[in-house]
Amino acid sequence: MDRRSFLVTTGVAFAQAPSTPTAVIGVGNRGTYLLESVLAQPNAKVVALCDNKPDRLDKAATKAGAHSPKTTTDWRRIIENRDVEAVYIATPPHLHAEMAVAALGAGKHVYCEKPIGVTPAQVAAVVAAARNAKRVFVAGQQLRSHSQLSEAVAKIHDGLIGDILAIKAQRHATGDLPYDSTSGDWYYDVTKSGGYLIEQSVHNLDVCNWVLGQRPVRANGFGAIRLHKNEPPGRTIFDCGTMSFEYPGGAQVSFTQNVFHPRGMPHGGQNVLVYGSKGAVDLMYACTFYPLGAGEPVEIAAKRQEPAHAHTVAFFEAIQKGKAVPADVKVGAEAALTAILGHEAMAKGNTVTWNSLGVNL
Ligand SMILES: NC(=O)c1ccc[n+]([C@@H]2O[C@H](COP(=O)([O-])OP(=O)(O)OC[C@H]3O[C@@H](n4cnc5c(N)ncnc54)[C@H](O)[C@@H]3O)[C@@H](O)[C@H]2O)c1
Numbered sequence: 001m002d003r004r005s006f007l008v009t010t011g012v013a014f015a016q017a018p019s020t021p022t023a024v025i026g027v028g029n030r031g032t033y034l035l036e037s038v039l040a041q042p043n044a045k046v047v048a049l050c051d052n053k054p055d056r057l058d059k060a061a062t063k064a065g066a067h068s069p070k071t072t073t074d075w076r077r078i079i080e081n082r083d084v085e086a087v088y089i090a091t092p093p094h095l096h097a098e099m100a101v102a103a104l105g106a107g108k109h110v111y112c113e114k115p116i117g118v119t120p121a122q123v124a125a126v127v128a129a130a131r132n133a134k135r136v137f138v139a140g141q142q143l144r145s146h147s148q149l150s151e152a153v154a155k156i157h158d159g160l161i162g163d164i165l166a167i168k169a170q171r172h173a174t175g176d177l178p179y180d181s182t183s184g185d186w187y188y189d190v191t192k193s194g195g196y197l198i199e200q201s202v203h204n205l206d207v208c209n210w211v212l213g214q215r216p217v218r219a220n221g222f223g224a225i226r227l228h229k230n231e232p233p234g235r236t237i238f239d240c241g242t243m244s245f246e247y248p249g250g251a252q253v254s255f256t257q258n259v260f261h262p263r264g265m266p267h268g269g270q271n272v273l274v275y276g277s278k279g280a281v282d283l284m285y286a287c288t289f290y291p292l293g294a295g296e297p298v299e300i301a302a303k304r305q306e307p308a309h310a311h312t313v314a315f316f317e318a319i320q321k322g323k324a325v326p327a328d329v330k331v332g333a334e335a336a337l338t339a340i341l342g343h344e345a346m347a348k349g350n351t352v353t354w355n356s357l358g359v360n361l
Contacts, residue, residue, distance in 0.1 A: 018320050020109070023048035023069075023078045024088040025099060027060035028182040030113055030140075031090030035060055037309035038088070039067075041316055047083050050075045056182070075099055079106045086136075086319060089113060092186040093193050097122035104133035111315050113140035115202045115336040116329070118194035120357040123333050123340070127361060130329035136318040138311065138325045139332025141206045145310035151301035152287040153211055160289060160300065161276025167208050167253040168273045171201045172261035176239070179232040190236040197223075197241060197346070198339040201257050205342065206327075206335035207272050207283065208245070208253045215334045216245040216253070216341060218353045223346030227260050243342045255342065333361055 024035050027049055038044050046067040051057040054073060061071050070081070075091075078084055079102045086109040089099045097117040103110050110130070116139050117123035130137040143149055156164070177187050186192040193199040209215055221243030228239045240258035247253065261268040272283040279291035287301040307313070317323040337357055345352045 019043045019045040020086045020316060020319050021045045021047040021083050022086045022088065023050065023081065023084045024060070024090065025050045025075045025078055026089065026091035026095075026113075027051045027056050028053075028090065031088065032056075032060060032063070034088045034090055034111070034113075034312065035064060037312035039064060040309055041312065048072070048078050048081055050078050076102070079103055079108075084108060086111070086315070090140075092183070093118050093199055094122075094186075094191060097126050100126050100137075101129040104129040104135055104137065107133070107135065109136040109315070109319050111138045111140065111312070112332065114206075114332065115194060115198050115339060116332040117336055118191075118198055118340070120337065120340060120359050123336050124359045127329050127333050127359070136315065136325060137329045137332075138315045138318070139327045139329065139335065140311070141203065141327040141331055141335050142311035143203055143207055144210065144326035144331065145314055147306060147310070148287055148301045148304055149207070149283065152281065152283055155289075155300050156211055156274060156276070156281060157213065160278070161274065161281055162278035164212055164251050164274060164276050166251060166275045167211065168271070168275070169204050169208055169253060169255050170269075170271050171196075171204050171255075171257045172268045172270075173259045174261055174263045174268065176228060176231075176259045184232070188232055188235045188237055193237060194339070195223075195237040195343055196239070196257055196259065197243075197343045198336070201255070201342075202335050202339040204270055204272060204284075205245075205253075205255065205338045206331065208255075209334050209338055210331075211272070211274055211283070212247050212251055212253075214248050215338055216247050216354060218351055219243055219245045219341045219345040220351040221255075221342060221345040222349055223343070238346065241342075241346045243345060245338070245342065330361055333359070337361075 046064040046069045048070045049060050050072050052073045087103045089112045100112045116126045223238035223241035243255045245253040270284050274281045281289050288297050289300045290297045318325045
């Protein structure tokens with residue numbers, strides 16, 4: 001029996017996942033992690049890598065050495081490369097939209113890191129391109145692939161806590177990114193990162209949208225550089241902010257962020273407390289339901305070992321098996337626009353409406 005007949009007879013050939021020739025653009029912190037997630041897939045095929053910093057490109061090429069990927073410092077070579085079927089985009093946020101639109105236009109499946117854009121126009125361009133392209137598009141809102149969180153959110157959607165009245169959410173950090181870190185060259189420039197809210201809190205705001213099943217109608221807030229004035233020199237991103245978002249039907253989200261929460265002091269980190277007419281759920285850490293009145297707290301989704309690289313698994317299952325993705329372009333767009341809404345409200349110190357962003361989803 002030749003090798004092919006053996007494989008077919010034994011069914012081994014059917015067990016093999018099809019390969020999807022993949023490229024990664026931007027192999028810094030996140031891009032390296034995403035590259036590892038691709039390499040961990042059965043039958044992975046990394047055909048090309050791109051970064052405009054040659055040292056990072058070399059490091060990534062070594063990591064994927066067994067695949068002998070082509071390397072380039074010019075991301076347009078990736079778009080032109082007909083061998084590439086799927087592209088990961090893990091460059092700084094202000095570059096996502098242009099790269100995603102070009103990749104989708106060239107017929108490639110796209111995994112685009114969050115935020116998918118830092119301006120309403122960028123987000124609108126990605127939405128239009130993803131809808132025209134009819135290719136798989138995944139936004140890097142990977143909390144949507146978190147199984148414990150998904151189970152807890154499903155129970156809230158099933159009515160466990162009654163009507164959702166309000167959410168208190170936050171992202172408090174014990175410090176800023178080191179200025180000389182890989183991301184230090186873009187993170188502190190609000191035109192490149194969008195700021196702390198758009199670049200990082202977009203995850204937490206997405207969880208609020210997910211639980212509520214909608215996006216806000218308006219927001220107001222205040223943001224400022226209170227501690228890290230001109231640190232690093234030229235800094236244009238806030239180091240703290242306080243916002244209120246109002247959702248259709250009246251549910252309210254109050255959100256705070258800062259980068260000066262002392263290490264060890266309680267109530268720091270990331271929290272999403274969801275208040276309903278029957279009680280509240282502490283979503284991010286404990287997935288515990290606290291009933292109103294006399295009842296005892298109940299764990300609604302047990303802590304578990306989350307499957308490795310679940311968001312990348314979902315991306316390939318969508319490409320190879322036609323499954324639905326956990327964070328499609330609408331999820332990515334609504335998350336980015338919610339953060340942009342909050343940022344604009346803080347920047348103006350005024351109420352800003354969703355409709356004024358001018359993006360039709
Ligand atoms: N989903 C998550 O949890 C998560 C976590 C961290 C970062 N991120 C996102 O990933 C993105 C990258 O963040 P990071 O921390 O990896 O930043 P980083 O600075 O470490 O990496 C970005 C890389 O892009 C490269 N780059 C910049 N301009 C380029 C260009 N024109 N062409 C090719 N390469 C270019 C840089 O040289 C760098 O290596 C950001 O959007 C960030 O929000 C997501």
